[in-house]
Amino acid sequence: MSRVYVLAADKPLPGLQELDYYRQAVEELGYPMKPFRYEFSLEKEETDLKYLRAYLVENFSQGETLELWSVWVHGDVNKKCPPRFQGRLADFDMDALEQFLSAKESCFTITI
Helix, strand or coil, X not given: CEEEEEEEECCCCCCCEECCCCHHHHHHHCCXXXXXXXXXXXXXXXXXXXXXXXXXXXXXXXXXXXXXXXXXXXXXXXXXXXXXXXXXXXXXXXXXXXXXXXXCCEEEEEEC
């Protein structure tokens, strides 16, 4: 059983590792993810949050949305879709990051 963090977008993104090793397991979950999926790592660190926010501002236009998924892949394909939260990038702070990282599974839809 493994936790995977996925950034899902409607367009290709530069400089990120496409979801590869866990791609089939994530697809089998059947969650309604945006089509371009990238694996990323994230810690409860201010520097990680700043890097993520800077990357998103640089690669998305105002009004675009993306999804940050935290999912467990372990062969159980009949489980419910995790809770979904929506917000603006301006509101994605250390408290939101901690909530994202500490949830068993979740999806944050972020509007730039």
